[in-house]
Every structure is written in C-alpha cells, then in structure tokens.
Amino acid sequence: MSRSILVAIKRVIDFSVHVRVKPDGSGVVTDGVKMSINPFDEIALEEALRIRERGLADEIIAVSVGPADVQQQLRTALAMGADRAVLVQVAEPLEPLVIARLLLALVQRHQPLLVLLGKQAIDDDNTQTGQMLAALWDRPQATFASKLELDGTRARVTREIDAGLETLEVDLPAVITTDLRLNEPRYVRLPEIMKARRKPLDTLTPAELGVADTAAVMRVLEYRTPPTRARGVRVGSAAELVAALEQRGVL
Amino acid sequence: MSAILVVAEHAGGRLNPSTAKCVSCAVAIAAACAPQAAPIDVAVLGAEVAPVTAAAAALGGVRRVLSLERAENAAALAAVWAPQIAALAPEYTHVLGPSTTFGKDLMPRVAALLGVGQVSDLMAVQTPHRFQRPIYASNVLVSVELPAQQRVVATVRTASFQPAPAAGPAPIEARQLQVPLPGHTRFVARSPVNAGRPDLQTAARVVSGGRALASSDNFQLLYRLADALGAAVGASRAAVDAGYVPNDLQVGQTGKIIAPELYIALGISGAIQHLTGIKDARTIVAINKDADAPIFEVADIGLVGDLFQVVPELEQLIRARRASAHS
Numbered sequence A: 001m002s003r004s005i006l007v008a009i010k011r012v013i014d015f016s017v018h019v020r021v022k023p024d025g026s027g028v029v030t031d032g033v034k035m036s037i038n039p040f041d042e043i044a045l046e047e048a049l050r051i052r053e054r055g056l057a058d059e060i061i062a063v064s065v066g067p068a069d070v071q072q073q074l075r076t077a078l079a080m081g082a083d084r085a086v087l088v089q090v091a092e093p094l095e096p097l098v099i100a101r102l103l104l105a106l107v108q109r110h111q112p113l114l115v116l117l118g119k120q121a122i123d124d125d126n127t128q129t130g131q132m133l134a135a136l137w138d139r140p141q142a143t144f145a146s147k148l149e150l151d152g153t154r155a156r157v158t159r160e161i162d163a164g165l166e167t168l169e170v171d172l173p174a175v176i177t178t179d180l181r182l183n184e185p186r187y188v189r190l191p192e193i194m195k196a197r198r199k200p201l202d203t204l205t206p207a208e209l210g211v212a213d214t215a216a217v218m219r220v221l222e223y224r225t226p227p228t229r230a231r232g233v234r235v236g237s238a239a240e241l242v243a244a245l246e247q248r249g250v251l
Numbered sequence B: 001m002s003a004i005l006v007v008a009e010h011a012g013g014r015l016n017p018s019t020a021k022c023v024s025c026a027v028a029i030a031a032a033c034a035p036q037a038a039p040i041d042v043a044v045l046g047a048e049v050a051p052v053t054a055a056a057a058a059l060g061g062v063r064r065v066l067s068l069e070r071a072e073n074a075a076a077l078a079a080v081w082a083p084q085i086a087a088l089a090p091e092y093t094h095v096l097g098p099s100t101t102f103g104k105d106l107m108p109r110v111a112a113l114l115g116v117g118q119v120s121d122l123m124a125v126q127t128p129h130r131f132q133r134p135i136y137a138s139n140v141l142v143s144v145e146l147p148a149q150q151r152v153v154a155t156v157r158t159a160s161f162q163p164a165p166a167a168g169p170a171p172i173e174a175r176q177l178q179v180p181l182p183g184h185t186r187f188v189a190r191s192p193v194n195a196g197r198p199d200l201q202t203a204a205r206v207v208s209g210g211r212a213l214a215s216s217d218n219f220q221l222l223y224r225l226a227d228a229l230g231a232a233v234g235a236s237r238a239a240v241d242a243g244y245v246p247n248d249l250q251v252g253q254t255g256k257i258i259a260p261e262l263y264i265a266l267g268i269s270g271a272i273q274h275l276t277g278i279k280d281a282r283t284i285v286a287i288n289k290d291a292d293a294p295i296f297e298v299a300d301i302g303l304v305g306d307l308f309q310v311v312p313e314l315e316q317l318i319r320a321r322r323a324s325a326h327s
C-alpha cells in the first residue's frame, strides 16, 4: 500500500443545465452545453487534498474514463491540487462495471491507500461504481460519507443513510464514496491553472490496462421526457388554500 | 424458468416498507414472464430475524422467505451481505433490492460479484428484461434492455410501486450458507431512530421547509403545522446544509424520493434536484413569497405569500376544522 489516493472524476453536464431529450429520442442534447466535474467527485477530490494537507497522504492521482475532452476536467482537478492525472481514453460512454474494472487495474498499478469517488454521477444517477470497485478489489466500502477520519491503517467514516447517520470503521485500503456535506470544494485560482499545465496527465487505453472487453451490455432503447404536471391553481389566502385542499379531497 | 429474489431491508426487528414495494415490482416482473411461472422469494439476513421473516411471509405474491441468520449479519454491511446474496443468486433470474440508501449501498456490490451490471432505480417493468428508469434527476426517462440470458440485478425506485398487499403466510425456510465473510468492515454506531413522528419515506402527508425558514427554531412553526396535519417533516438541501434539520429529512435527487398524497413546500424555490424527490406526490402545495419561483410550475395549489404569516393561519384553520369534525 502506497501513500497515494486515487480520485475518480467524471465529466458531466453541469448541474445548472436544464437537460433536454433530442427530438428523435436518441439521447440528450450535449451540443453547446456546459460540462463540469460531477459535483460529488469535486467533493471527493477536495477530501483527498485535505488528507494530503494533514500529512496523511503523499500523492493525489485524479483518474477519469472518457473521451479526449475529459482532459479539460482533469486539468481542473490538477489546478485544484491533484499531483497528476490519468485519462483512460475511450470513445463511447462505458457502463459502471467496466469503469470499475478499469479503476481496479489502476488500483493494482498504484496500490493506493484510498480510492475516493462521488456517491453518484448526476447524469446517469447510477450510484454503482464505487461499490463495484470495492467488490472486485475485495476491499471495504463506505458509501455516502459525510465525515472521514484516518489513522494510517483504518478509516472511521460517518455515512448519511435514510435513518440518519451511521458510523463504520474500515481497514485500509478502502473505497469511499462522498456525499454532499463532506466538505465544500475550494475554488481554483488563476496561478494554479497555469501551474496545472505543467503537471503530468497520462493517457492510457483500456487494452493497456488489460481490459479487453468494454462493450455495453445494457442497451438504451429510448430517451424520453417525463410527462409534466397539469397546471395548478393560485389561491390568495390560507382559508382559500384549505378550501382548495378540501375540494381535492386531501384533507 | 424465471425466479425472483427480493433482498429484505429491516432494522430494529421491523421490516422496512421498501420491501413490500420491491415485492410489488417482483410481481410486475412475474406478470411479464407469464404464462411462464416466476416465483418470488424474499431473503432476510440478520443475526435474529424472526419478527422480520414473519412480516415478509405475509406479503402477497411471496412463495417463501429465506432466513439467513448469522451473528456477522447483525448490521447490514454491504461487504458482509453481498457475498451471501451472490451465493443465493444462481437460483434466480432476477435479484432486487430497494433504491434506498440500504439497497444503493448493497446491490451494486452484489452485481459486481456476479459479474453483471445493475439497473438502478427501476421504475417500470416493460418486459422481464426491459425496464424504465430515470436519469438526469428524473428529467429524462430511459428504457434499458438486458440480454435475455443475463441475470438482472436491480434497485427498485420505491416511489413507483404500491406496497404488496397482505396475504396468507408463505413458508419460512432457514438457510445456512458456507460463505467466507470479510472482517475488514466494522459497524460502530447508528443515530437513534427518531420515533413518534410519521416516517418521511412512507407518510401520506409531508410538510417540507427550505432555506427561507432561516433557523432550526423557525422549523418549530413547520413542525406544528405537520402535527396538525399528521404529516411527516421534510426539507430542502439548503435547509439541511444550514443545519436547521438533520440530513435524513432531505428530499430530492440526493435525499429521499417520496410519493405522498399531499406535499406542502414552504419557502422552497423548486430546484430540479429538489423536484426529483416529489414527482410522484399526488397534490403539491407551494407557499413562497416569490411569484416566479419554479416550485409554482409543479404546484397543484400555489399561494404567493410570506410563510411566517401564512403557516400559523393555516395551522389554526386545520386545527379548527379537525375540532369541528370531532364535535
């Protein structure tokens, strides 16, 4: 086990964009749309940087799987403070299980102390990759983390669950996926962006990582816009509101 | 032949209502398999599961309940439970868990051990291998299809299914699995269940507050309205981030997805990430002082006004109405 942390980064449509389905139902509109680091991954990276700043890790490696464009998000990750970046370059979006296999190959190369990922990507909302990596790696997982304490061989993780909070203790190395309240990611400053240009960004192919089969198994047959709600009514006072509720039979 | 396994969620000796919803989804898959039979089993893992297995056995459509008792199963640790579910999986064509934090944590680990992908947030069954699910915070729906011979592992979007009705008890079968379990993950603690209030995930009525509440003290206003209505309390991310209420009250893309009969949003702007959580609510009421707030685009009943004025009035009217109904 080295003293490095691997952070997975996904390029997604920015959270503020209202996503639209293409008229022919073949996908969503991405032309001219703002792209960003998945917000949960930004939190994962921020946490890794803080762990390094506390002296508990030496190197932060930002990794991503995607097309050449992802370099843009990896440069942002480097500007935030990652030491180096690895892009596994592929033309088509891959399924979470394949991403997990590619991450496992990177884990075997770098022997990290931790792998940090966002708990979900806000495009597919799958919430799978971290758990799948932990399964393939046969290591602990602590998902939906809102607090993380490390002591060199173990991590104590507070998780946001439906019933409130849960605390787990896991041996390292481990996979941790991040929730919104773990931290607030730092802003990137201009000098850092300049510096990031000189940091190493390596590009690999799945074949170079020994993952031969990356083909999608799940076929997406159709994209559609969900039905919208019928227009509602406006009321002017609490009394009118109660009357409207009575009329709808919900009181 | 098809066969469906549902992984039960439970805590404190009580079956979580999400399991009855997964059974409903399993019934829909079984119906899509007709005329071929597709029996439904429920697996209950735990240290002592007697009351839970009985509750699972009473769900309509269940063929039998598998009881997997083992001291290591006391806490629902994905790393410990997943290898056991994977060991049961060869008998089944479909393995389902709820899309709650429990199922979201566990099921992808099961899928990876089985070497297959997962269908997350399954919301409708189109064929035994074709399903509808939401992406982009439910702004887009996709139909996904798996090869007919592939085992399906899925999490079920519980807001999309009604709970399976009660029926005659199914048999309960104890199983002993010889699966080695890891010791690298240990349960430490869990926050106490906040009893006494209706559960946000299953409540018929929910009153939710946003950033506008401005303090946890002000949330008392909202709790009083909720009490008058017999409603659960929810919140936006902004209200949780600010510490006005605990995280388990968050509704939305990264909180709970709920389907109450009545949802009252107080001082919530209606960001897409919040609306994701309430798409299936039957009646949405919005009270907001900004007439242009996006919440009004989805509200069935909208009131433009100051919540600090409207909410106490509303509470009084509802209490008065209840009192007159009782007299």
Ligand SMILES: Cc1cc2nc3c(=O)[nH]c(=O)nc-3n(C[C@H](O)[C@H](O)[C@H](O)COP(=O)(O)OP(=O)(O)OC[C@H]3O[C@@H](n4cnc5c(N)ncnc54)[C@H](O)[C@@H]3O)c2cc1C
Pocket: A015, A039, A040, A122, B209, B210, B211, B212, B235, B236, B237, B238, B239, B250, B251, B252, B253, B254, B255, B256, B266, B267, B268, B269, B270, B271, B272, B273, B274, B287, B288, B289, B290, B293, B305, B306, B307, B308
């Ligand atoms: C990755 C990601 C995931 C997210 N997940 C979630 C999620 O799961 N759930 C969620 O809720 N959000 C989520 N968000 C955040 C979301 O984008 C919004 O920021 C959040 O929902 C806003 O909360 P709010 O409506 O309470 O606050 P605001 O947007 O600040 O709205 C406050 C509203 O209160 C009104 N108001 C103010 N004073 C009064 C008054 N006196 N009376 C009446 N009305 C008043 C204002 O007009 C305004 O409309 C997520 C964001 C990201 C990036």
